[in-house]
Amino acid sequence: MSYLDRGSVIDLHTHSDRSDGSEPPDVVVAQAARAGLDVVGLTDHDVISGWSEADRAGREHGVVVVPGIEISCNHHRISVHLLAYLPDGQDQALMEELARSRDSRDTRLRAMVDLLAADGYPVTYEEVLAVAGPEATLGRPHIADVLVRNGVYPRRDDAFVDVLASGSPYYVAYHVLDPVRMTELVVAAGGVPVLAHPFASSRGRTIDEGLVEQMALAGLAGLEVDHRDHGPEERDRAATLAERLGLLRTGSSDYHGTGKLNRLGENTTAPVVLEEILARATGSGLLGAV
Numbered sequence: 001m002s003y004l005d006r007g008s009v010i011d012l013h014t015h016s017d018r019s020d021g022s023e024p025p026d027v028v029v030a031q032a033a034r035a036g037l038d039v040v041g042l043t044d045h046d047v048i049s050g051w052s053e054a055d056r057a058g059r060e061h062g063v064v065v066v067p068g069i070e071i072s073c074n075h076h077r078i079s080v081h082l083l084a085y086l087p088d089g090q091d092q093a094l095m096e097e098l099a100r101s102r103d104s105r106d107t108r109l110r111a112m113v114d115l116l117a118a119d120g121y122p123v124t125y126e127e128v129l130a131v132a133g134p135e136a137t138l139g140r141p142h143i144a145d146v147l148v149r150n151g152v153y154p155r156r157d158d159a160f161v162d163v164l165a166s167g168s169p170y171y172v173a174y175h176v177l178d179p180v181r182m183t184e185l186v187v188a189a190g191g192v193p194v195l196a197h198p199f200a201s202s203r204g205r206t207i208d209e210g211l212v213e214q215m216a217l218a219g220l221a222g223l224e225v226d227h228r229d230h231g232p233e234e235r236d237r238a239a240t241l242a243e244r245l246g247l248l249r250t251g252s253s254d255y256h257g258t259g260k261l262n263r264l265g266e267n268t269t270a271p272v273v274l275e276e277i278l279a280r281a282t283g284s285g286l287l288g289a290v
Ligand code: AMP
Pocket: 020, 045, 072, 138, 139, 140, 141, 156, 157, 160, 161, 203, 259, 260
């Protein structure tokens, strides 16, 4: 593969304003070029609407864009994020499931806003929609943005450790699939599933090895080992598990623009690993300057 060599810099997990990143897809790709990346994966939460814009920007800036999704899943009330690389964007079963999840996020967002407003927090559904933009997958980060704007907290992070935390009385769940079932759906759509930040305990409870084994049996291809939310012990644990189960090891920034401190390219994926992901994908082609 001519565009991939041993020195290629590859970051396979970023967000645009189609979910909870702060920049449009074309700006994320332009930033990727500026940061010296050769390959960038656009993986907005539960949505593929940024792919075509990222594609155009990739061609313009000479960056290969890997189309992906970070799919929200839930296992016994533990939140699990599944990265899906190069699935078929026309796959009906997968696209319907993502649409159902986005609808449920909308209902859930109204419920959370109602609970907060009833207790005097300055936030309305309309304000949250306005900060999120017309096409975004709605989530807690957008409520955080309104609370920051209205002076309740200095930064998104501060809202997440308080009223938006998963154990908070203002937290409301939304409909998503179990990660084993979602792994099967991604594989059926020709995509390559990689479990995002599996042991990131700062985000709440995490799953155990047994569930990862079940996901591996369902076709899981890799684990995101190198991620800011993993400390050295969590990286070791994930790397050991990946080796035992024969899974690929990826690393990425989980860039959210100004929404998080994560910087493009702060963790990267080896070119041989990307080659393997590309070889396994049968859903959609690569975007950008190939
Ligand atoms: P939701 O899917 O709506 O429940 O919200 C989860 C999202 O919030 C994830 O996509 C994270 O990117 C984001 N998130 C989680 N913790 C934080 C934090 N401490 N600061 C900013 N964003 C966060």
